[in-house]
Each structure stands twice: as C-alpha cells, then as structure tokens.
Amino acid sequence: MKDYVEKLLxxxxxxxxxxxxxxxxxxxxxxALLHRxxxxxxxxxxxxxxxxxxxxxxSLVDALTGQIRNEGLxxxxxxxxxxxxxxxxxxxxxxxxxxxxTTDRGVFIRSMGTRGCLGGLAQATRDAVxxxxxxxxxxxxxETVGVGQSELDIMHHADTTLxxxxxxxxxxxxxxxxxxxxxxxxxxxxxxxxxxxxxxVRDIRxxxxxxxxxxxxxxxxxxxxxxxxxxxxxxxxxxxxxREKIFNNGxxxxxxxxxxxxxxxxxxxxxxxxxxxxxxxxxxxxxxxxEEILARRMDxxxxxxxxxxxSWKGELSDE
Amino acid sequence: xxxxxxxxxxxxxxxxxxxxxxxxxxxxxxxxxxxxxxxLHQTPEQVVEAAIQEDVDVIGLSILxxxxxxxxxxxxxxxxxxxxxxxxxxxxxxxxxxEIKALKExxxxxxxxxxGTPLEKIVEWIQENVRV
Ligand SMILES: Nc1nc2c(ncn2[C@@H]2O[C@H](COP(=O)(O)OP(=O)(O)OP(=O)(O)O)[C@@H](O)[C@H]2O)c(=O)[nH]1
Ligand SMILES: [Mg+2]
Numbered sequence: 134m135k136d137y138v139e140k141l142l143x144x145x146x147x148x149x150x151x152x153x154x155x156x157x158x159x160x161x162x163x164x165a166l167l168h169r170x171x172x173x174x175x176x177x178x179x180x181x182x183x184x185x186x187x188x189x190x191x192s193l194v195d196a197l198t199g200q201i202r203n204e205g206l207x208x209x210x211x212x213x214x215x216x217x218x219x220x221x222x223x224x225x226x227x228x229x230x231x232x233x234x235t236t237d238r239g240v241f242i243r244s245m246g247t248r249g250c251l252g253g254l255a256q257a258t259r260d261a262v263x264x265x266x267x268x269x270x271x272x273x274x275x276e277t278v279g280v281g282q283s284e285l286d287i288m289h290h291a292d293t294t295l296x297x298x299x300x301x302x303x304x305x306x307x308x309x310x311x312x313x314x315x316x317x318x319x320x321x322x323x324x325x326x327x328x329x330x331x332x333x334v335r336d337i338r339x340x341x342x343x344x345x346x347x348x349x350x351x352x353x354x355x356x357x358x359x360x361x362x363x364x365x366x367x368x369x370x371x372x373x374x375x376r377e378k379i380f381n382n383g384x385x386x387x388x389x390x391x392x393x394x395x396x397x398x399x400x401x402x403x404x405x406x407x408x409x410x411x412x413x414x415x416x417x418x419x420x421x422x423x424e425e426i427l428a429r430r431m432d433x434x435x436x437x438x439x440x441x442x443x444s445w446k447g448e449l450s451d452e
Numbered sequence: 453x454x455x456x457x458x459x460x461x462x463x464x465x466x467x468x469x470x471x472x473x474x475x476x477x478x479x480x481x482x483x484x485x486x487x488x489x490x491x492l493h494q495t496p497e498q499v500v501e502a503a504i505q506e507d508v509d510v511i512g513l514s515i516l517x518x519x520x521x522x523x524x525x526x527x528x529x530x531x532x533x534x535x536x537x538x539x540x541x542x543x544x545x546x547x548x549x550x551e552i553k554a555l556k557e558x559x560x561x562x563x564x565x566x567x568g569t570p571l572e573k574i575v576e577w578i579q580e581n582v583r584v
C-alpha cells in the first residue's frame with residue numbers, strides 16, 4: 134500500500150482524498166491509519182454550520198471561505214448530505230455553491246453522504262476532520278442539515294457552531310428544534326436581504342434572555358446576505374472572537390477534554406454493543422444463555438452478570 | 453467495510469441547461485451510488501480538481517455542444533498530470549458516430565452514451581467497470 138499518511142503530511146491532495154474514502158468505507162486499515170494521523174491533529178479550528186434545508190449554508194460556507202482565504206489560511210470543507218434510505222445512494226450537491234474555490238489549492242472540499250451508519254456518521258465526520266487537520270487546514274468548515282440526531286452530534290465536536298436561520302417564511306422561533314438552539318455559538322440570520330430580519334433578531338434575543346446559557350458566552354445574533362456579501366467579514370471576526378475566548382480563558386482544554394471523553398465513550402459503546410449483539414445472535418458465544426433463561430434455570434440479571442464476568446477480560450478489542 | 457461507487461457528474465462548457473445531467477445524477481443515486489453534482493459551466497480544471505478531492509471512481513460529463521473533441525483530451529491530460537489516470541471518464545450527449553470512435557480509440561473516453569440510452573444501461577456499465 135502506498136503511504137498515504139506520509140504523503141498527506143507533505144500536503145498531497147490525493148492522499149487526503151483517499152484517506153477520507155478509507156475512513157468512510159470503514160476499511161480494515163482505518164484504525165492503523167488514524168493511529169498514525171492522530172499526533173498531527175488538534176490544530177485546526179473546526180466550525181460547524183447547520184440549519185434547515187435551503188437556509189444558505191453552502192453559500193455561507195463559500196462566502197466565509199473567501200473571507201478566510203484573504204488571510205492566507207488554508208480551508209477544509211466537509212459537506213454532509215443525507216443518504217437515501219431506499220437506495221443507499223446520495224446526491225451531493227453542496228459543491229455547486231462553492232465552485233470558485235475548486236481550483237484554489239488552499240481549499241479542500243469533500244462531500245459525504247450520511248450512509249445511515251448507526252451513530253457512525255458523527256465518527257466518520259470526526260475522522261475526516263482529523264485527515265484535513267493533519268493535511269494542514271487551519272479552519273475546517275463542516276456543513277450539515279440540522280435535522281437528525283446524528284447531524285446534531287457532529288456539531289458537538291465543532292469548536293464553534295453556527296446555526297443558520299432565514300427571516301420570513303419558515304423559521305419561526307417556535308418551530309426551531311430545541312436541540313439546535315442549544316448548540317448555537319453564533320446565530321446567523323442569512324438572506325438578510327429579505328424582509329422580516331429585525332423581527333427574527335428580536336425573537337432570538339428574547340429567547341436567549343428567557344433561557345440564558347451557562348458560561349460567559351452569549352451567542353451573538355448576526356445578519357448576512359451571500360448575495361451582496363454583507364455581514365460576512367463581521368461573521369468571520371465573530372468566529373475568531375469565539376475561538377480566542379475558548380482558547381484563552383482555560384475553557385478550551387476543558388472543552389477538548391470533554392469532547393475526547395465523549396468520543397472515547399462512543400467508540401467503547403459501539404464496540405461493546407457489537408460484542409453483545411454478536412454474542413447473543415445465533416451461534417454466538419453467549420447464545421446458550423438464552424436457553425437457560427427460557428427454561429427458567431437462570432434469570433436475565435444473573436445471565437448479564439455471567440456474561441460481563443466472562444467478557445471483561447480482553448474480549449473487547451476487535452473493531 | 454462498505455464501499456460505495458462515487459461518481460462526479462459535471463456539465464462543462466458554456467451552453468444551456470443541465471436537465472440531462474440532473475436526470476442522470478438522480479438515476480445513479482437511485483441505483484445506490486454517491487453522486488457529486490457540480491453544476492453548470494465547469495472548466496476541465498474544475499472537473500479534475502473536484503474529482504480528485506471527492507476521490508470518485510468515475511467522471512461523467514454531460515455534453516451538449518461541440519467542444520467535446522478538445523474537452524475529453526484536456527481532462528485526460530489533467531488527470532495524468534495529477535497522477536489520477538485511474539479515474540474513468542465517460543460522457544453522454546449528442547456526439548457524431550465517427551467522433552465517438554475517435555474519442556474511444558484515442559483513450560480519451562472509456563465509454564460514451566448517446567441520447568436515449570436507457571439509464572439502466574449506464575448504471576450497469578458503471579457497476580461492471582468499477583472494481584468494488
Ligand atoms: N435571497 C438570498 N438567497 C440566498 C442567500 N444565500 C443563499 N441563497 C439562496 O438560497 C438557496 C439555497 O442556498 P444553499 O447555499 O444551497 O443552501 P443550503 O442551506 O446549503 O441548502 P441545502 O444544503 O440543500 O440544505 C439558493 O437558491 C441560494 O441562491 C442570501 O443571502 N439571500
Ligand atoms: Mg448545502
């Protein structure tokens with residue numbers, strides 16, 4: 134196998150692309166590759182961009198990228214779109230809005246389907262972020278449609294999360310899902326060229342007043358339009374302020390620690406889950422226990438004790 | 453391990469609409485592929501760069517006007533420059549018989565589909581030619 138990791142670290146695009154594919158496919162060599170990548174990660178600022186379909190997330194990512202590139206920083210973009218539950222295929226169209234950055238070597242754009250992998254989406258995205266981080270991206274923008282739980286989970290791993298809303302039509306404050314409101318570090322009211330901006334700003338501020346969040350960061354409410362570019366420099370400035378804030382007051386290491394705890398917890402849960410499922414399936418090593426319970430020779434609690442006792446030694450190590 | 457065929461569908465050139473490309477894109481999605489759709493007016497440089505970043509197996513070009521005789525060779529050349537010749541290039545659209553022959557014999561296009569080719573045919577061809 135060609136050494137993708139070495140080539141990635143020297144800035145090779147094809148290796149970056151191939152590594153993300155291997156991660157997405159859950160290839161056998163995935164773990165070994167991530168093991169080698171990991172020491173080279175942790176540097177990039179990860180910005181999550183979420184909001185309802187059509188809110189202008191991709192357009193905003195495009196505009197932000199232009200703004201960030203003015204400072205000469207390298208940008209990575211991961212755009213997640215839903216996989217069709219029927220065919221398993223996906224139509225990934227976010228690039229349409231980002232065409233002008235396609236041939237800029239300081240920008241790397243990757244589209245991902247959700248692939249319906251149980252809880253694996255957040256992990257796959259997280260690992261793809263690691264690839265772009267090691268590749269040398271200073272800022273990584275992650276776009277997801279804020280509907281499902283796993284999309285929300287992705288945002289828990291961003292340093293700064295933007296929630297994109299639109300004035301007028303759809304986005305009334307009452308209809309916005311609670312989970313989305315809670316993860317916002319910055320509210321972005323995009324399409325500010327349309328009517329109804331002031332009202333939406335007022336509503337969000339009122340909501341923030343009525344349920345203030347812990348900590349000393351009050352999510353700012355910004356307005357942007359990707360049509361005329363208004364608000365984009367301010368948005369980037371605010372992202373940087375948020376970044377400095379979490380860097381400086383010592384919360385960053387606490388936040389990072391919490392995030393690592395979360396990731397490790399999820400990895401362990403997935404493995405243990407698989408172990409249990411495989412063990413209890415037909416032919417599995419714990420399957421005989423089911424007979425015992427069925428015959429009332431054992432109760433489920435005692436059976437669980439037995440299984441835990443048997444498996445706790447070295448059996449949890451195969452992903 | 454769950455491999456998926458990834459296809460970049462692009463509509464290069466300056467002409468008109470992308471209805472045909474969209475129909476193909478949806479058809480490939482419905483056949484279980486991941487389709488990266490990049491929209492209208494793509495330059496060969498943009499097509500190749502997107503194909504590399506997205507690590508696709510196949511580039512599918514939708515052709516309407518006559519630029520294909522320069523377009524396909526240019527894309528192949530760029531793929532080569534980037535050590536990405538393993539990405540297959542196919543196309544669809546109105547291309548005269550003799551030019552189809554020239555493009556295929558020159559190795560500029562792996563396969564060309566004329567208008568009216570049933571979608572299943574295209575799906576089948578991709579599934580057979582991409583090693584999964
Ligand atoms: N009026 C107005 N339209 C905008 C603005 N930004 C984006 N749009 C339009 O909104 C539509 C959706 O834009 P996208 O950037 O694709 O939105 P998205 O949130 O990425 O969409 P999905 O990825 O499909 O969920 C497009 O037609 C854009 O042209 C804006 O600032 N003002
Ligand atoms: Mg989008």
